[in-house]
Amino acid sequence: MSKIMTMQEAISKYVKSGILLFIGGMQHGEPFAAVHEIVRQRIDHLEIVSCLTISTNLLISEGRVDKFYTGYYHQDIKRSYWLSRAKSIGKYPVFQEYSHFGIAQALLAGQMGISYIPVRSQVGSDMLKYNPNIKVIDDPFTGGKIGAVKAIVPDVGILHVQRCDENGNAQRWGSLGVDAEGINASRTVIITTEKIVDSGVIRRDPNRTIIPGYRVAAIVEQPWGAYPMHLAGCYLGDWPAFLAPLGSEDVYNNFMEKFVYGVKNWDEFLKLRREVKGEEYFKGLEVKLEPSEPIYSGWEVKA
Amino acid sequence: MSQENPTLDFNANDQMIVAASHLIRDDDAAYVGVGLPMFAALLAKRTHAPNCTIVIENGITRTEEFELPDGTDTLGTQFHADKLAGLSYVSYLGQAGFINLGFIGAGQIDRYGNVNDTVIGDYHNPVHRFPGSGGANDVMSFCERTCVVLNQTKRRFPEKVDFITCPGYFDGKPGQREELGIRPGTGPVAVVTDLGCYEFENGEMVLKTIHTACGVTLDKVKAETGWDLKISPDLKDTPPPTAEELRILRETAAPLLARHRRTDLERR
Numbered sequence: 001m002s003k004i005m006t007m008q009e010a011i012s013k014y015v016k017s018g019i020l021l022f023i024g025g026m027q028h029g030e031p032f033a034a035v036h037e038i039v040r041q042r043i044d045h046l047e048i049v050s051c052l053t054i055s056t057n058l059l060i061s062e063g064r065v066d067k068f069y070t071g072y073y074h075q076d077i078k079r080s081y082w083l084s085r086a087k088s089i090g091k092y093p094v095f096q097e098y099s100h101f102g103i104a105q106a107l108l109a110g111q112m113g114i115s116y117i118p119v120r121s122q123v124g125s126d127m128l129k130y131n132p133n134i135k136v137i138d139d140p141f142t143g144g145k146i147g148a149v150k151a152i153v154p155d156v157g158i159l160h161v162q163r164c165d166e167n168g169n170a171q172r173w174g175s176l177g178v179d180a181e182g183i184n185a186s187r188t189v190i191i192t193t194e195k196i197v198d199s200g201v202i203r204r205d206p207n208r209t210i211i212p213g214y215r216v217a218a219i220v221e222q223p224w225g226a227y228p229m230h231l232a233g234c235y236l237g238d239w240p241a242f243l244a245p246l247g248s249e250d251v252y253n254n255f256m257e258k259f260v261y262g263v264k265n266w267d268e269f270l271k272l273r274r275e276v277k278g279e280e281y282f283k284g285l286e287v288k289l290e291p292s293e294p295i296y297s298g299w300e301v302k303a
Numbered sequence: 304m305s306q307e308n309p310t311l312d313f314n315a316n317d318q319m320i321v322a323a324s325h326l327i328r329d330d331d332a333a334y335v336g337v338g339l340p341m342f343a344a345l346l347a348k349r350t351h352a353p354n355c356t357i358v359i360e361n362g363i364t365r366t367e368e369f370e371l372p373d374g375t376d377t378l379g380t381q382f383h384a385d386k387l388a389g390l391s392y393v394s395y396l397g398q399a400g401f402i403n404l405g406f407i408g409a410g411q412i413d414r415y416g417n418v419n420d421t422v423i424g425d426y427h428n429p430v431h432r433f434p435g436s437g438g439a440n441d442v443m444s445f446c447e448r449t450c451v452v453l454n455q456t457k458r459r460f461p462e463k464v465d466f467i468t469c470p471g472y473f474d475g476k477p478g479q480r481e482e483l484g485i486r487p488g489t490g491p492v493a494v495v496t497d498l499g500c501y502e503f504e505n506g507e508m509v510l511k512t513i514h515t516a517c518g519v520t521l522d523k524v525k526a527e528t529g530w531d532l533k534i535s536p537d538l539k540d541t542p543p544p545t546a547e548e549l550r551i552l553r554e555t556a557a558p559l560l561a562r563h564r565r566t567d568l569e570r571r
Contacts, residue, residue, distance in 0.1 A: 026361050026390065027376040051390065052361075052375060052437070072437035097421070099440035100360060101394040108391060120398050121444035124470035124483045127436065130426055136483060145484035174381050175361040176389035230378045239373065240565070287378065 024159035026177025063091030109151035110185030157186025168216025174232025397445030405446030416471025419464035455496035462530035472506030516543035
């Protein structure tokens with residue numbers, strides 16, 4: 001049975017109210033199209049784990065997040081419209097705070113299938129008073145103390161990648177943030193991809209595969225799926241475009257009505273953006289490509 | 304400031320960035336946070352430390368020049384990196400002792416170098432919320448020398464922070480970091496503000512230089528410090544930026560300023 005499906009199908013099939021959801025990308029290549037679809041389907045009571053993501057702001061402002069596992073988030077309500085809106089509708093999330101390395105290692109422990117992982121940061125910080133998932137323990141080998149971070153195992157993980165084959169073998173490059181740990185820790189994996197490629201493309205450069213196909217439940221082909229964030233080898237980000245919903249309640253409501261709830265899917269959203277910003281807009285975000293030298297593989301003796 | 308030579312006009316912010324850049328050595332591998340630390344690191348790279356390695360938390364390790372970024376991760380900071388990996392990889396470099404310099408901003412810093420990036424007031428009922436640790440706690444836990452760059456006000460320089468996000472030397476008694484399992488031989492070594500430069504002696508912040516060229520006085524420094532500040536017996540003036548440093552500083556800032564001007568025009 002094919003794992004290739006539309007964004008609507010993938011999100012409605014796997015992203016259910018109340019789950020713990022990993023959102024990939026650490027500003028680089030976030031699965032923005034998938035996040036819009038989650039918002040559009042009004043899936044709520046989510047627990048989110050992610051690092052530095054911008055896209056998750058929309059889930060917070062729409063009141064869909066009960067708990068947010070984070071290392072960094074603008075929690076100053078006077079400066080964060082997203083959060084002040086969440087508060088105004090009675091949906092202020094619980095923040096479970098780590099350092100960035102703490103989040104990364106919690107996900108790595110999840111990927112490794114162990115209950116915790118030792119760390120040498122966060123110890124001595126007051127974060128431990130408010131986060132029961134970080135502790136200082138006796139190191140069984142040195143006799144000293146060491147930090148310990150409890151594993152995080154997301155129910156579902158979503159990662160946007162540059163290319164993926166029809167089996168789900170997903171390849172991502174550029175800076176990787178917590179992508180490898182996060183997506184491999186997730187029980188159910190949704191891959192959104194700029195394009196679906198022939199399996200030969202994957203197999204001629206398999207070191208680049210971030211998760212193998214058999215671990216992937218759903219594949220969604222979605223060009224410009226990370227816009228307005230940047231994606232290595234594909235397109236530049238457009239920071240002002242992300243700020244478009246901000247300014248006032250009216251601006252926000254109009255943006256959400258027109259661009260999120262008022263469209264059926266991401267392609268319609270992109271079309272609307274083009275209408276607002278001009279025909280040449282997306283051309284202006286395309287990257288001048290620089291190829292690398294190919295790497296070679298093979299196994300038979302050269303004739 | 305030099306009235307006879309207008310090209311040498313500079314403000315306290317410029318002085319802060321230049322002074323911070325002097326902390327980076329040519330053979331440093333520096334874990335650099337976005338904002339002022341990144342600005343200072345790029346200035347160092349374009350002046351006295353062209354060979355320094357810059358480590359960025361998303362997984363970027365690079366030695367080639369790049370444009371001052373407006374976010375932690377941009378295609379410009381990724382492009383032509385020496386190695387791209389994830390956050391864990393670059394953090395492991397630090398945790399294992401292979402990053403000697405850390406360069407971070409801060410919400411508040413106290414007498415003993417403890418940094419608060421989390422909350423002023425009660426955690427659950429805050430007077431002010433900062434965004435949280437990000438990578439700062441990791442940097443200050445891992446790097447041999449951590450330098451903290453921030454604007455100085457009495458509010459941001461309290462005697463004791465309400466919340467320790469990144470441990471400095473706690474209450475100054477030696478050995479506390481090591482007892483908790485933090486790598487020995489790490490911790491804050493320097494603080495650079497828009498008023499002066501500080502180092503740590505016996506775990507306590509000590510004023511070493513004042514930005515006198517920008518009109519800063521010792522009284523002003525004391526007025527913006529929340530405790531009875533220890534002052535170095537050989538207190539000096541911060542060396543003012545050279546004409547060359549100012550030129551490169553302006554060049555480094557220009558693309559970012561241009562982008563910020565566009566942001567307001569294009570937001571729709």
